[in-house]
Amino acid sequence: MTVTPMQILEAWLAVGFTLMIYSFLYKDNPLFKLGEYMYVGLTAGWGVCSAWFNVVWPDLIEPLSRVFKSYLGATLDKPLSHNENLLLLIPLILGILMLTRFSPKLGWLSRYTFAFILGTASGIAIPLTVSANLFKQMEPTLKPLFGKDISAWMTVNTLLILIGVVSVLIYFFFSLEHKGIIKKVARIGIFYMMVSFGAAFGYTVMARESLAIGRMTKLVKWAGQDYYYASIILLVVIAGLIALLEMLSKKSKPADDSTG
């Protein structure tokens, strides 16, 4: 396989960035900070571009400009769609009102935008969560225990799920004092939750580890001759730099102490 100079450059950059971030495993150091700030800057710039090119421009500026052009009698390359109308001025105005937060005097105008967002989100959320999280989740919880296609194992599992759901709900039900039978049922709920948290933890660890394995695999690949030993050379350089910075900071500390 032939590796192009551009691929080599990309590999060196990626190795540098990866090792800069991994250097935090030793301790917080200027190289990690450099990588961290670069990441923040690039991501913020990317975010602005993404908001502009994927939302603001195609969904607001472009349709609005076409609407105004049509009102001014200009010829359009294609007719206006039903989404292209003056109603688009509403999100524009609400967006601008949001920006009034910059001004201490006019900041209260942003309340209109907040009210619009929160009111709409609340209205959408109520029926949606009831439908998706309550009814749709209730249905498999209350499955029949016996039937033609239901095995004994499925019955046991359905019962276990039902016991789990009820006991966890009782654990979170604080209107009743947790003593006697309620305490015992709530304790079963704790057991269920512990198993669930353990499962969530194990799953998260494995997901992160798979990412780490992915990075390591790339580092090993880029350590080869094709990439001019990028991983090895940069590992030595970064380790050397950290050691040098460490020595310099140790040297400067006694001087600081003497002046203080």
Next chain:
Amino acid sequence: MIKRQIPLMIAFVMGILFIIQFFVPHQLSQDLLTGVNKWLMIIGGISLLLGINSLVHFHYVQIKRETPGWGFSLVMFLCFGLALVAGFLPSIVMWFVEPAKAGAEPVKWLSFIPLIPPFEPGSTLFWIFRNGISPFMATMFSMIGFFIASAAFRAFRARSLEATLLLIAAVIIMLGQTPIGQMLWQGIPDIMVWIFSVPNTAAKRAIWFGITMGTIAFSLRIIFGIERAYLGGTDQK
């Protein structure tokens, strides 16, 4: 009135409108939902400027006051500017240079700029994402794995029945997803699937019921104007 009552009215009207919208299976109702979702995205896109202002202001102050590590803020600005230029420059050039826009030969002195829309393979912004943001992101997330593992090593002690259950579930899930788990005992992946589909489902479902109740209660508080924190601080006149 205009500072307090109108926002409460807007929240009420929009809330009730979208509760009703859910029960109206008409195309107009669907269009309303789609349209307002788009509006929310547009408002979100414009509001991003608030966050960017905060970021820029913070780092500008760092540089101005020359606080320790201000050089890093300068690097942040350089990278921020680089991504912005990479995203906007080709579009600006395409916009202003008509021949290039029409697909003809680009103006010679601008030929070093790839006239490819951002986010498309081959564009500079796409290159920055693939070779800058992506390695940073993957490394940051993968590093959390090291910290979770080290925290687990310290925290996972089978001191009680609850802690033991957590430990056993976590170990089974981890082993179940690796070849070594299967090598140790064929049944481990099956137990992993059972944990996910029975006790985990039961606990998650009950927790979701609770979250749903909380969401409904909080949404109703917003719609009926009981929750007014979004009106800001104590100045709610």
